[in-house]
Amino acid sequence: MDLDELFPDKPKDPLTLLVRQDLDPLSVDELHARIAILEEEIGRVRAKISAAVDHRANAESLFKK
DSSP states (O other): OOHHHHSTTOTTOHHHHHHHSOOTTSOHHHHHHHHHHHHHHHHHHHHHHHHHHHHHHHHHHHHHO
C-alpha cells in the first residue's frame, strides 16, 4: 500500500517522512540502529492492536448478555 493512499491529507505525517528519508548518508551501524528502533515500534503497534481487539471483544461480550 502506498503511503499517499494511507495518509493522503497528511504529507507531513512522521511515517510518511520516515519512509521517504534518504538512507544513503547513513552508516551500517546507523541502519542497524534504525531497524532496531523500527522493530520496537512494530512491537508497540502490535500490542496496541491486541489491546484494541481485546477491548472490543470484552465490550461486545458485555452487551450481548
